[in-house]
Amino acid sequence: xxxxxxxxxxxxxxxxxxxxxxxxxxxxxxxxxxxxxxxxxxxxxxxxxxxxxxxxxxxxxxxxxxxxxxxxxxxxxxxxxxxxxxxxxxxxxxxxxxxxxxxxxxxxxxxxxxxxxxxxxxxxxxxxxxxxxxxxxxxxxxxxxxxxxxxxxxxxxxxxxxxxxxxxxxxxxxxxxxxxxxxxxxxxxxxxxxxxxxxxxxxxxxxxxxxxxxxxxxxxxxxxxxxxxxxxxxxxxxxxxxxxxxxxxxxxxxxxxxxxxxxxxxxxxxxxxxxxxxxxxxxxxxxxxxxxxxxxxxxxxxxxxxxxxxxxxxxxxxxxxxxxxx
Amino acid sequence: xxxxxxxxxxxxxxxxxxxxxxxxxxxxxxxxxxxxxxxxxxxxxxxxxxxxxxxxxxxxxxxxxxxxxxxxxxxxxxxxxxxxxxxxxxxxxxxxxxxxxxxxxxxxxxxxxxxxxxxxxxxxxxxxxxxxxxxxxxxxxxxxxxxxxxxxxxxxxxxxxxxxxxxxxxxxxxxxxxxxxxxxxxxxxxxxxxxxxxxxxxxxxxxxxxxxxxxxxxxxxxxxxxxxxxxxxxxxxxxxxxxxxxxxxxxxxxxxxxxxxxxxxxxxxxxxxxxxxxxxxxxxxxxxxxxxxxxxxxxxxxxxxxxxxxxxxxxxxxxxxxxxxxxxxxxxxxxxxxxxxxxxxxxxxxxxxxxxxxxxxxxxxxxxxxxxxxxxxxxxxxxxxxxxxxxxxxxxxxxxxxxxxxxxxxxxxxxxxxxxxxxxxxxxxxxxxxxxxxxxxxxxxxxxxxxxxxxxxxxxxxxxxxxxxxxxxxxxxxxxxxxxxxxxxxxxxxxxxxxxxxxxxxxxxxxxxxxxxxxxxxxxxxxxxxxxxxxxxxxxxxxxxxxxxxxxxxxxxxxxxxxxxxxxxxxxxxxxxxxxxxxxxxxxxxxxxxxxxxxxxxxxxxxxxxxxxxxxxxxxxxxxxxxxxxxxxxxxxxxxxxxxxxxxxxxxxxxxxxxxxx
Numbered sequence: 001x002x003x004x005x006x007x008x009x010x011x012x013x014x015x016x017x018x019x020x021x022x023x024x025x026x027x028x029x030x031x032x033x034x035x036x037x038x039x040x041x042x043x044x045x046x047x048x049x050x051x052x053x054x055x056x057x058x059x060x061x062x063x064x065x066x067x068x069x070x071x072x073x074x075x076x077x078x079x080x081x082x083x084x085x086x087x088x089x090x091x092x093x094x095x096x097x098x099x100x101x102x103x104x105x106x107x108x109x110x111x112x113x114x115x116x117x118x119x120x121x122x123x124x125x126x127x128x129x130x131x132x133x134x135x136x137x138x139x140x141x142x143x144x145x146x147x148x149x150x151x152x153x154x155x156x157x158x159x160x161x162x163x164x165x166x167x168x169x170x171x172x173x174x175x176x177x178x179x180x181x182x183x184x185x186x187x188x189x190x191x192x193x194x195x196x197x198x199x200x201x202x203x204x205x206x207x208x209x210x211x212x213x214x215x216x217x218x219x220x221x222x223x224x225x226x227x228x229x230x231x232x233x234x235x236x237x238x239x240x241x242x243x244x245x246x247x248x249x250x251x252x253x254x255x256x257x258x259x260x261x262x263x264x265x266x267x268x269x270x271x272x273x274x275x276x277x278x279x280x281x282x283x284x285x286x287x288x289x290x291x292x293x294x295x296x297x298x299x300x301x302x303x304x305x306x307x308x309x310x311x312x313x314x315x316x317x318x319x320x321x322x323x324x325x326x
Numbered sequence: 327x328x329x330x331x332x333x334x335x336x337x338x339x340x341x342x343x344x345x346x347x348x349x350x351x352x353x354x355x356x357x358x359x360x361x362x363x364x365x366x367x368x369x370x371x372x373x374x375x376x377x378x379x380x381x382x383x384x385x386x387x388x389x390x391x392x393x394x395x396x397x398x399x400x401x402x403x404x405x406x407x408x409x410x411x412x413x414x415x416x417x418x419x420x421x422x423x424x425x426x427x428x429x430x431x432x433x434x435x436x437x438x439x440x441x442x443x444x445x446x447x448x449x450x451x452x453x454x455x456x457x458x459x460x461x462x463x464x465x466x467x468x469x470x471x472x473x474x475x476x477x478x479x480x481x482x483x484x485x486x487x488x489x490x491x492x493x494x495x496x497x498x499x500x501x502x503x504x505x506x507x508x509x510x511x512x513x514x515x516x517x518x519x520x521x522x523x524x525x526x527x528x529x530x531x532x533x534x535x536x537x538x539x540x541x542x543x544x545x546x547x548x549x550x551x552x553x554x555x556x557x558x559x560x561x562x563x564x565x566x567x568x569x570x571x572x573x574x575x576x577x578x579x580x581x582x583x584x585x586x587x588x589x590x591x592x593x594x595x596x597x598x599x600x601x602x603x604x605x606x607x608x609x610x611x612x613x614x615x616x617x618x619x620x621x622x623x624x625x626x627x628x629x630x631x632x633x634x635x636x637x638x639x640x641x642x643x644x645x646x647x648x649x650x651x652x653x654x655x656x657x658x659x660x661x662x663x664x665x666x667x668x669x670x671x672x673x674x675x676x677x678x679x680x681x682x683x684x685x686x687x688x689x690x691x692x693x694x695x696x697x698x699x700x701x702x703x704x705x706x707x708x709x710x711x712x713x714x715x716x717x718x719x720x721x722x723x724x725x726x727x728x729x730x731x732x733x734x735x736x737x738x739x740x741x742x743x744x745x746x747x748x749x750x751x752x753x754x755x756x757x758x759x760x761x762x763x764x765x766x767x768x769x770x771x772x773x774x775x776x777x778x779x780x781x782x783x784x785x786x787x788x789x790x791x792x793x794x795x796x797x798x799x800x801x802x803x804x805x806x807x808x809x810x811x812x813x814x815x816x817x818x819x820x821x822x823x824x825x826x827x828x829x830x831x832x833x834x835x836x837x838x839x840x841x842x843x844x845x846x847x848x849x850x851x852x853x854x855x856x857x858x859x860x861x862x863x864x865x866x867x868x869x870x871x872x873x874x875x876x877x878x879x880x881x882x883x884x885x886x887x888x889x890x891x892x893x894x895x896x897x898x899x900x901x902x903x904x905x906x907x908x909x910x911x912x913x914x915x916x917x918x919x920x921x922x923x924x925x926x927x928x929x930x931x932x933x934x935x936x937x938x939x940x941x942x943x944x945x946x947x948x949x950x951x952x953x954x955x956x957x958x959x960x961x962x963x964x965x966x967x968x969x970x971x972x973x974x975x976x977x978x979x980x981x982x983x984x985x986x987x988x
Contacts, residue, residue, distance in 0.1 A: 128927070129896065129925060129927055129938075130896075131857075131875075132898070132925075133861055133869065133870075133871025133898040135867070135868075135902070145941075145942060146962070156766055156768060158764055158765055159765060159767050159771075161767075164767075165762075175739075175752075176752050176794065177783060177790075182363075196790055198790075219493070220458070224438060225436045225438055225978065239521075241511055242506050242512040243502060243504070244502065247511060249521060250521060260739065263714065263735060264716045264717065264733040264758065265696055265718050308400070308404060309401075310400075314830040316832065326731045326733065
């Protein structure tokens with residue numbers, strides 16, 4: 001006689017959840033439909049109860065939907081249990097599906113792969129302050145001490161009820177006012193601040209929590225210490241490379257482009273935040289969904305460098321912050 | 327561009343930031359003759375080549391009366407500044423020259439306190455302390471093998487001692503060849519390391535005709551910013567590159583392998599250990615030196631997307647290619663830049679993920695194609711024309727159930743060269759076609775947008791005059807029965823001029839019109855807005871800004887339009903008093919720089935009144951070039967009395983000490 005001992009992880013459960021499905025985005029007044037496939041590995045019909053539990057991401061309050069989802073699953077069969085709910089308060093919820101047998105013992109639990117977002121369609125953007133007077137730029141680099149606050153709300157979904165991509169981008173719109181220096185061999189960019197006579201420009205840089213490597217690499221914990229110091233080249237230009245030069249792509253302070261430099265490729269934009277599950281650009285081991293959002297409101301800081309080539313004068317800029325979705 | 331025009335216009339009202347940096351008045355500029363232009367051009371070219379001595383000579387040929395020209399002074403500043411930097415002794419973190427026995431150390435202690443209302447200013451949290459430390463030493467002498475030691479650490483964060491090494495590096499180098507042991511970053515080629523940090527050995531041998539790079543080690547990455555685990559990923563690779571025919575042709579090849587430790591599953595069973603091998607080629611050809619070059623990069627990757635599944639005979643192998651072509655042609659009458667990039671859906675490059683970088687965008691986007699053409703033509707008669715077209719497409723093979731965004735974009739920008747003193751016209755037109763399938767539930771999945779901007783600028787003495795007009799139309803190309811066309815246009819003017827030596831005034835007026843359907847109701851309406859801005863230079867670097875805007879009319883919102891009439895008053899003051907004391911022998915310097923900024927905004931009809939204040943103090947004492955002590959303090963207060971959640975009080979202080987031996 002042969003005895004086979006299976007470790008608990010491999011033991012077959014009497015009742016288990018095969019799969020779950022639900023819509024990722026739902027309007028406030030719409031019915032939310034949940035589908036749960038339950039498999040019965042027993043030799044007799046089993047009673048199954050699924051207490052669908054939502055947890056609000058903001059408040060962390062749990063909400064168990066009633067009446068709970070119940071049904072009988074035939075021996076060796078898989079049953080699909082379906083239910084709908086309505087009038088769940090607006091919010092974003094993670095979803096879990098604990099499964100109980102007829103004795104009220106929890107036998108399985110599955111967590112939904114995506115949160116449910118319940119709300120009404122909205123798309124707003126506010127920036128504060130709307131007019132900024134940078135004062136007199138001292139020689140060298142200077143950060144404007146008052147941050148710009150961006151409040152946003154975006155709730156739209158595509159026809160599969162998945163996240164609709166969007167970005168909030170920032171650019172200057174100075175090309176018409178910028179003339180450049182007559183006779184110069186190289187035409188500089190109009191990005192940033194442009195002098196009153198249109199001949200010179202001072203680039204503007206910005207920082208928000210989305211930019212720069214984290215403290216493990218850069219040594220600066222932005223969440224703790226705020227904007228990195230502008231005087232440090234590692235943050236202003238980029239970390240050092242072995243072969244000389246700096247890694248410009250890893251700088252904390254990033255340049256604000258002009259509209260005339262931007263193309264259809266979002267890489268040429270300066271994105272403050274965004275979500276785009278179909279663009280893998282922000283996907284990494286540490287960010288597998290490519291989420292590039294910050295909660296509303298978020299702040300950004302401006303800085304400029306009045307270097308040795310900066311020319312005295314009054315400089316102005318029209319900065320545009322724009323919400324874009326395809 | 328296919329964006330939601332409503333959100334754009336909402337922002338057009340609420341988000342357009344007009345900024346003024348009130349510097350000193352503009353120095354009067356000399357008119358430039360052709361000979362002087364050539365001299366300036368040569369100086370500019372020499373500066374770009376970092377031939378600073380020759381650039382100084384070239385600038386010296388210009389007549390004396392020209393020396394007040396800002397362009398001349400700018401070039402002179404660059405050349406003289408560079409010569410000064412190369413001549414003087416280096417100090418602090420500007421980089422250590424390979425002198426024997428040099429060491430630089432710096433310690434920065436930061437304390438931050440923040441008290442903010444819920445949901446307000448989430449940029450930072452209120453945890454208190456951080457210490458950053460950096461030590462850099464250099465040994466050796468010019469022309470021989472030198473050694474550099476670099477160590478950085480930070481700790482005492484979050485109220486507990488969390489001191490761990492961030493960077494530890496020993497680098498033996500001679501010229502541009504390096505043997506680095508420890509933490510280093512390099513950017514070999516786009517399909518190699520891409521500036522990512524490696525913990526191990528990095529050998530880089532560079533000569534006139536040959537470049538060899540060997541890397542081996544670990545590739546630490548973190549899943550969260552404050553993750554207590556470091557996930558090991560072993561990396562090894564090599565890259566070889568030859569410069570032939572006097573550097574007119576470069577050919578290179580590389581191999582890179584990255585493999586995760588299976589132990590990462592013990593941290594979280596959701597972690598997938600992966601194995602990735604990337605073979606890459608690179609070519610660069612200067613078809614015509616200084617006129618036309620081509621660059622090409624190709625790569626093929628083999629990825630085992632889950633090592634553990636392979637154990638059970640369920641391997642998920644991904645094999646795909648990626649390549650990139652770039653061309654740049656520069657002629658006196660045109661500049662033509664082209665780029666073509668295609669990344670296969672199953673192409674992976676694990677070494678592209680920067681260690682520890684949580685949010686920075688550096689990953690190669692898989693399953694993507696991008697084409698760009700940019701044509702900048704020299705003025706043809708009175709016409710100055712720039713043409714640009716680009717196209718990108720995701721989801722190349724359509725394996726996903728959701729097709730991704732695809733966009734075409736063409737821009738024509740035309741300027742008309744008119745005689746000096748005439749108003750200067752410029753037109754910019756952009757056509758964009760966007761396909762987003764299956765698309766948003768609330769808009770057409772395929773749209774074509776036309777965006778036209780016109781400007782007429784003129785300078786009349788001290789007056790800067792600008793008239794502008796915009797037009798935008800969005801046409802649905804699909805779902806025409808469900809979605810309507812949207813159009814909007816605006817026209818306005820902006821006038822600015824200095825008022826004396828200390829005041830600068832700007833006035834702007836804009837009239838906006840829109841035509842759009844809300845809930846099956848067509849609305850055609852308008853709004854207008856006038857802004858006045860006055861900036862005043864007070865004394866030293868102190869300045870004052872005053873702003874008033876008046877807005878009235880119908881505004882487009884997200885799902886409706888609403889009428890508004892409001893005055894907004896804004897005032898801001900920026901005060902600072904830099905004081906610098908330098909001892910006669912220039913070896914001791916004391917800097918005291920207090921500053922204060924205040925901002926207040928008040929909107930009449932919403933009772934919105936929001937003041938903000940911030941202050942700073944910088945104290946620095948330098949015993950040049952041996953050590954430097956610096957104290958920085960900042961304070962910010964922001965309170966919107968009408969909204970409880972908008973409240974922030976924040977203070978930040980850091981003290982840093984930097985020293986250099988001997």
